[in-house]
Amino acid sequence: MPQLNRKLLILSRYARLGASSRLRIYQFISFLENSEFQIDVEPLLDDKYIINLYAGRRKRLWDIVKTYCKRLLTIKKSARFDVVWVEKELLPWLPAWLELSLLPSRTKLVVDYDDAIFHQYDQHKSALVRWLLGNKIDAIMRRANLVIAGNAYLADRARQAGAKWVEILPTVVDTTRYTVAPILDRKHITIGWIGSPATAHYLQQIAPALREIGKIKNVKLVAVGANANQLEGLPVTVIKWTEASEVQEIQNFDIGIMPLPDEPFARGKCGYKLIQCMACGVPVVASPIGANAEIVRDGIEGFWASSQADWVSVLTQLIDDSSLRISMGTAGRERVESVYSLDVAAAKLAHLLSSLVAPASSDLP
Numbered sequence: 001m002p003q004l005n006r007k008l009l010i011l012s013r014y015a016r017l018g019a020s021s022r023l024r025i026y027q028f029i030s031f032l033e034n035s036e037f038q039i040d041v042e043p044l045l046d047d048k049y050i051i052n053l054y055a056g057r058r059k060r061l062w063d064i065v066k067t068y069c070k071r072l073l074t075i076k077k078s079a080r081f082d083v084v085w086v087e088k089e090l091l092p093w094l095p096a097w098l099e100l101s102l103l104p105s106r107t108k109l110v111v112d113y114d115d116a117i118f119h120q121y122d123q124h125k126s127a128l129v130r131w132l133l134g135n136k137i138d139a140i141m142r143r144a145n146l147v148i149a150g151n152a153y154l155a156d157r158a159r160q161a162g163a164k165w166v167e168i169l170p171t172v173v174d175t176t177r178y179t180v181a182p183i184l185d186r187k188h189i190t191i192g193w194i195g196s197p198a199t200a201h202y203l204q205q206i207a208p209a210l211r212e213i214g215k216i217k218n219v220k221l222v223a224v225g226a227n228a229n230q231l232e233g234l235p236v237t238v239i240k241w242t243e244a245s246e247v248q249e250i251q252n253f254d255i256g257i258m259p260l261p262d263e264p265f266a267r268g269k270c271g272y273k274l275i276q277c278m279a280c281g282v283p284v285v286a287s288p289i290g291a292n293a294e295i296v297r298d299g300i301e302g303f304w305a306s307s308q309a310d311w312v313s314v315l316t317q318l319i320d321d322s323s324l325r326i327s328m329g330t331a332g333r334e335r336v337e338s339v340y341s342l343d344v345a346a347a348k349l350a351h352l353l354s355s356l357v358a359p360a361s362s363d364l365p
Contacts (some may be wrong), residue, residue, distance in 0.1 A: 001079060002079075003361070005036060005038075005149070006036055006038065006353075008037045008038065008040070008084075009040050009074075009077075009078055009079065009085070009088075010039060010040065010085045010087075011042055011087065011090060012041060012042070012044070013045060013087045014025075014044070014046075015045070015047045015050070015111045016047065017019060017047040018045065018047075019272075020114050020319055021087060022042065023114070023171050023172075024114050024171065027042070027174060027342060027350060028342075028345075028346055029041065029064055032125075035350035035354065041088050042074045044067060044071050044092075045067065050243070051055065060222055065132055070089065075102045076199065077109040078107055079104045079107065080160060082356075083110060084108065084109055084112075086109065086110065086111045086113070087111075088112070088142060089117070089136070094132065096133075096135070096139035096140055099136075099140070100139065103143075106181075108145050110144060110148060110353065110356065111138075111141065111144060111146075111148070112169075113147070113148070113149050113154045113158075114270045116153065116265050116268025119265045121133040121136055121137065122134040122135070136290075137157075138157075138160075138161035138213060140162075141157075141158045141163040141301060141360075142162045143159040144164070145164060146164075146165045146166075146167065146352060147163045147167070148168075148182065148349075149166060149167070149169070149269070150167050150170055150291070151270050151290060151291035151294065152294065153169075153268050153290050153291070154268055167280075170271075170275075170345070171341045171350075172279070172342050173275055173276060173279045173340065173342060174341075175279055177247060178247055178279035178336075179247070179251075179279075180251075180278060180280055180281035180333055181251035181281075183326070188220040189218055189254045189255070189319050190222060190254050191253070191254065191255045191257060192221075192222045192223070192250065192252070192254075192255070192256055192282075193223045193226070193236075193256070193274060194241070194256075194273055194277075196225050196241070197225070197235060200223060200226035200230045201233065202259050202261065202266075203230075203259060204234070205255075205259050205287075206259045206305075207234055208307075208308045209311035210236065211234065213236030213315050213316070213319075214234075214236075216319065219319060220237065221236045221250075222238075222252075222253075223239070224241050224246065224250075225239075225240075234270055242304075247280065250280045251258075253280070254282070254318075255282065255284070255285065255318050256274065256276075256277030256278075256283070256284040256285075257315075258273045258274050258285075259283065259286070259305075260286075260289040260292060262287075266289055267290040269291060271291040271292045271294070271295040274296055275293060278295075278296075278333060278336045279333060280301075280333075281329035281330060281332065281333045281342070282329055282332065283301065283302045283328035283329045283332060284296055284301060284302035284332065285303050285314050285318070286303075287305065295340070300328065300363070301335055302332065303317075303318075
């Protein structure tokens with residue numbers, strides 16, 4: 001066993017039920033422990049918060065106060081660690097000067113972004129919020145010793161903000177868990193979407209195309225993780241998401257889809273739904289927005305679709321051609337193994353964090 005001599009404090013946004021924290025933080029912990037890190041993980045928001053959020057129940061003010069008090073106590077002990085890795089920000093909706101003043105000046109700070117969270121502040125409908133917090137994430141990026149960005153859009157923002165060191169680390173999957181299932185002779189062609197209630201409304205963007213495709217007798221449309229009331233008027237079957245069942249649900253897809261609007265926040269998305277499908281050998285159709293256009297090469301792992309007519313055309317092409325589905329699915333699996341796998345990303349992450357501890361023998365700029 002290697003000697004554990006580097007202490008890492010991880011301040012995640014959520015506990016394990018939060019998708020961003022699970023994918024950007026928790027799935028790397030065992031790899032980092034094997035790379036000689038001693039790790040403490042302190043989420044800001046617990047699993048109960050996520051359950052209530054998706055059920056539409058708001059957190060009580062007193063609960064929020066207690067949550068922030070706990071985070072403040074955690075920050076106080078950060079000086080005992082070699083590196084502090086923060087998911088997004090320490091204290092949401094509070095100014096950067098307050099947040100950063102709590103960290104010791106010598107603390108090696110890593111911040112991780114898989115969403116364009118800066119737009120919730122700089123594009124807020126309230127002028128007061130824009131004035132107080134519009135530059136908050138930029139200030140955090142400048143203070144950080146390392147900014148880890150999930151895609152090029154987020155990395156460009158960090159560089160524009162004046163970040164010292166920026167690295168792109170895409171959101172990835174464990175390819176030992178996401179596997180290709182045997183091809184079965186099914187009665188229906190299943191077109192599937194997977195996500196959470198926070199993004200399910202994007203399916204309404206292609207509602208006309210889905211209604212048209214839904215008229216095809218042997219086609220079934222499913223949405224894993226949406227709330228049924230978000231998809232009213234669409235011929236879509238809603239399936240409950242669980243971590244235990246998500247891979248099997250994707251393996252039941254014949255085609256995966258990921259529509260996105262061409263707007264700032266969507267450009268910060270990391271295309272994880274596409275990577276999940278591709279890892280299971282499922283061909284995909286995606287809006288060529290942000291990371292989607294980086295992950296899927298049009299005509300190789302799937303297709304890009306910008307208009308309603310595009311969506312109908314390429315989905316129909318895949319529905320009618322089983323050999324095309326197989327070849328694109330195979331190409332997608334190969335791409336995930338080489339670019340978007342946990343093994344590849346974990347090795348890079350361990351190197352980046354180790355470099356902060358021993359910059360003299362690293363590639364640290």
